Structure formats: C-alpha cells, structure tokens
Amino acid sequence: MQIEFVNHASVLMTHGQVALLSDPWYNGPAFHKGWRLLVETPDDRIRELLSRVTHIWISHEHPDHFSVGFFKRWGDMIRQRGIKLLFQDIDDQRVAYFLRAEGFDLTELTFGKSYELGKDVSVTCFKDEFYDSALSVRMGDTHVLNLNDCAVRTIARAEEVRAAVGTCDILLTQFSYAAWKGGRENRDWREAAAQEKLNNIKIQAEVLEPKTVIPFASFVSFAHERNAYLNDAANRPEDVIEAFLEAPFDLCVMQPGDVTDGRVRPGQNAAAVAYWAAQYDRAGQDLMTYDTVDEDTLRASFAKWRERVFANNSRAAMRLAQVASPIRVLQPVVVHLDDTGQSWRIDPPRGTLDKTDDPADLTMHSESLNFLFSNSFGFDTLGVNGTFEEAREGGFSRAARSISIENLNNLGIRFGPGLFLNPKIVGIFLDRLRGVSARMKRKTA
Structure with a gap:
C-alpha cells in the first residue's frame, strides 16, 4: 500500500x-x-x-x-x-x-x-x-x-x-x-x-x-x-x-x-x-478582484432566486416562520454594496428586493450579491470565501437565518409541514450560528 x-x-x-x-x-x-x-x-x-x-x-x-x-x-x-x-x-x-x-x-x-x-x-x-x-x-x-x-x-x-x-x-x-x-x-x-x-x-x-x-x-x-x-x-x-x-x-x-x-x-x-x-x-501576489454588477442584472438574478425559493418552500410557511418563530428566521436583511453605494433590503417571504437607507447587516461587492442570487449554494460560498464584512452586530447571524434559505433547501430542509423532521441538521445549523455570534460579540467587547 x-x-x-x-x-x-x-x-x-x-x-x-x-x-x-x-x-x-x-x-x-x-x-x-x-x-x-x-x-x-x-x-x-x-x-x-x-x-x-x-x-x-x-x-x-x-x-x-x-x-x-x-x-x-x-x-x-x-x-x-x-x-x-x-x-x-x-x-x-x-x-x-x-x-x-x-x-x-x-x-x-x-x-x-x-x-x-x-x-x-x-x-x-x-x-x-x-x-x-x-x-x-x-x-x-x-x-x-x-x-x-x-x-x-x-x-x-x-x-x-x-x-x-x-x-x-x-x-x-x-x-x-x-x-x-x-x-x-x-x-x-x-x-x-x-x-x-x-x-x-x-x-x-x-x-x-x-x-x-x-x-x-x-x-x-x-x-x-x-x-x-x-x-x-x-x-x-x-x-x-x-x-x-x-x-x-x-x-x-x-x-x-x-x-x-x-x-x-x-x-x-x-x-x-x-x-x-x-x-x-x-501566495499574496496577484490578488483577484470583482467587477461591478449593474442594477438591472442584480434584479434579474434576484427574480430567479425568488422563483427557486418559492418553488422549494411554502410561502405561507415562510411568512408564518417570519412572524412566529422564536429564533427570528427569514427576517428582512439589508446588504450594503460598497462598490455602488446602494443598500438593498431583501425580504424572502415577501419576495421583495428594495433600495433602502436602513442600517446594513452585511457589506459586500455587487458581484458577491449577484453570485448569491445566481447560485443555490451562493450563501455557503460567501461564508467560506469571506469577501464580505459584518456591518453591525448580529448582521451575519441575521443573514444566515434568512438569505441562506437555499443552502437549507440543499440539505433537505424546506419551509413547510415537514420542516422539523430533521432536528439534528437544524440543531447543527443553529449551534454554528451561536458560535459565530459569540465570537463577534467577543470582538465588539
């Protein structure tokens, strides 16, 4: 051998x-x-x-x-x-x-x-x-x-x-x-x-x-x-x-x-x-960069993301979870794009993408947000490549409990009647988020 x-x-x-x-x-x-x-x-x-x-x-x-x-x-x-x-x-x-x-x-x-x-x-x-x-x-x-x-x-x-x-x-x-x-x-x-x-x-x-x-x-x-x-x-x-x-x-x-x-x-x-x-x-030589994505392209990518999300999850269950869940899932998330200066409010249950002046949860490049909308594994990739920053305390956790919905779908977790049939995976996901939140709070302190 x-x-x-x-x-x-x-x-x-x-x-x-x-x-x-x-x-x-x-x-x-x-x-x-x-x-x-x-x-x-x-x-x-x-x-x-x-x-x-x-x-x-x-x-x-x-x-x-x-x-x-x-x-x-x-x-x-x-x-x-x-x-x-x-x-x-x-x-x-x-x-x-x-x-x-x-x-x-x-x-x-x-x-x-x-x-x-x-x-x-x-x-x-x-x-x-x-x-x-x-x-x-x-x-x-x-x-x-x-x-x-x-x-x-x-x-x-x-x-x-x-x-x-x-x-x-x-x-x-x-x-x-x-x-x-x-x-x-x-x-x-x-x-x-x-x-x-x-x-x-x-x-x-x-x-x-x-x-x-x-x-x-x-x-x-x-x-x-x-x-x-x-x-x-x-x-x-x-x-x-x-x-x-x-x-x-x-x-x-x-x-x-x-x-x-x-x-x-x-x-x-x-x-x-x-x-x-x-x-x-x-390894630090010749670093890669992103190219700015225009608003029309971003909206078109979001429309396809919304279509996939609604095809794989019950909209009624998503809205119920947004309102009633004790762990505050599927809340609106604000992403600031530092290359365009725009901030976007993403509301998964409503399926809306709106410009806003509200405080951002995450800051990233427009190509990153477009990639997230364009791929069902987009949020997972974002979490690995780290080409974003948390804009306010708890921002990453809020985003992970909301716009990572397709990553959950890929694991077989869908918002609907069978949501809690896989408690082990749900538990691991929440435990990961608690760990991230603890680290970020420690930095703030």
Whole structure:
C-alpha cells in the first residue's frame, strides 16, 4: 500500500490493481474567486496520474473537493479509461446528476456499507454534519482514514467514528481553518480557529490511534483583495510539526509527488516544510478582484432566486416562520454594496428586493450579491470565501437565518409541514450560528 500526495486534499492510494484518487482540484480559483491553490498541478502530471487511476472518490460538493473544471477538462480520459467515480448517497442529487450527465461510471456509497474495489481493497463512507463525508480505506493490512474537512472536534464525535470504522493506521486530516472568521480586526478569532484545528488533530489521534498522521486539505490561500487578510493566522505545516513534537504518532508532511507507506523518510518533513514555505510566501501576489454588477442584472438574478425559493418552500410557511418563530428566521436583511453605494433590503417571504437607507447587516461587492442570487449554494460560498464584512452586530447571524434559505433547501430542509423532521441538521445549523455570534460579540467587547 502506498499513498502519493498530489495537491491540497488529493492523494492517490494504491494497492495491487487498485489506485484510488481523492478530491481532484488541480487548477483555477474556487469559492467565487476566493481561494487559490498554493501551487497548481501541471497538465502532464495530471495526464500521467490518470493513466494509473482506477477509482476517484469525491468527499463532498465544495469546489476544492468537487472541481467541475477538472471533470470537464479530463472527462474524455476518465471515460476512455473506465475510471469509476465514488460519491456519497444523499438526497441532494446535484453532484450525482452532473456526473451521470457527463457519462461517468458513478457509484453512490451508502453510509456505513463496505464496498469492494478489488482484491484486498474495500472502502466505507460515513457522513459528517452538513456536506462532508469521510472514507475508511482498507488496503491489505493497512487501514487509512481520510477525514478531509470532517468536523471531528470532540472526544464523543471521535468515538462515534471509531465505533463506525475502528482505529486506523494512517490518518489524513485538515490542519487549518477554511472560512470567514469575523472581519479584519478579529485576528483573535482566526488564531483561535487555527488552534482549534490543531486541537482537533490531537483529539482524533487520541481516539483513532493512528501510527501516522498526514496533515493535508489546507494547502490553499485566501486570494482576493477582500479576503487576503484571512491568511494572517492560518496554520502552516511547521506549526503542525511544532504542535506534535512529543506526539505518540509520526507526522508525515508531504509535498506534490511524495510517496509514503506510512513511514516518514529522513529529511522528508524538512524538505516539505521548505517547499510549502516558498509557496506561502508567494501566495499574496496577484490578488483577484470583482467587477461591478449593474442594477438591472442584480434584479434579474434576484427574480430567479425568488422563483427557486418559492418553488422549494411554502410561502405561507415562510411568512408564518417570519412572524412566529422564536429564533427570528427569514427576517428582512439589508446588504450594503460598497462598490455602488446602494443598500438593498431583501425580504424572502415577501419576495421583495428594495433600495433602502436602513442600517446594513452585511457589506459586500455587487458581484458577491449577484453570485448569491445566481447560485443555490451562493450563501455557503460567501461564508467560506469571506469577501464580505459584518456591518453591525448580529448582521451575519441575521443573514444566515434568512438569505441562506437555499443552502437549507440543499440539505433537505424546506419551509413547510415537514420542516422539523430533521432536528439534528437544524440543531447543527443553529449551534454554528451561536458560535459565530459569540465570537463577534467577543470582538465588539
């Protein structure tokens, strides 16, 4: 069994005749011009890689894991070679529909069920929170657990994972934060978020008992002029090494092309740290920008957003929730566009978009608001890329309880008679909002 690091969250695991590639994102920006890879993978390297691949696993729909551009660019080779695709079996079929429409051989993995990929190779997928999934891979006598972005941050959650798939020999896990953390002045939150990622690794390792931990899925930078400040407290590989100098497991830091069977070669970590340091130092160059969107385009995009929202939710239930819900959902939200100077009041139950002089909840660029209206995952992308600011206390929480309605719809939560049939997801969503509110209030204080 060997693990070859490719880029970011992408590794190639091989054993016998099976070569399983994970989360191929190798070129171009992600999250609406918000992220870039620290280093891109050349086409000749991708071509050579795919010549060996038998299976590709996609952990979740986020574009740094499910890259539409990759599957468009390399679709012919994937189909010609008969490479099989693996994705979680979930109600939200957008990823599955796309992959099938492109003519790929797709298997949707039932959570908790073991699938044989070849001789002495099996995989088991399990769900984590909203979108993420993890993959337990057994290759010969080696158990590799790929957690990627999964939020295994407590002993209790780690024990649930252990109960589902057992301990592991090799653990692959995220090592730095990857979303908006409260504005330019809120460095304390970013430092705390960076430390939390290290604490997560500690908890995961204590419970899952890996012999080797491979930190990955964080080799990116916030790469827009509006969010580059978010890099100021992000963990680097050397921070992970320093945090686990006395750990009972080996830490294996990898650069593109490195291969391991779980053992760390002499000098490997030092070489990888030096390689990534050079990439981080170049990350602040050539930041991306947005282009102003005119009012007519914005109104047209909003009309399509309203049409989708009303098609997937009961307007009567939305209005009732706006008036009667104790957690104040679907309230009007004011967004100030700092490139045009306009402020817009968005009222989802009424389906209205009006200019206003009321105090804003959020400040952003007109291209960001247009993106939000144009895509059902728009608010989720905004929360990750961090190209906005909270304009007043509680503004982000108010917006998340209102104009994120399509993100809830994508999770199977719709305003109607069955709204509370999935209390666990609703609870996670509200818990996240409470955490954000607490951090923002701490900054204000």
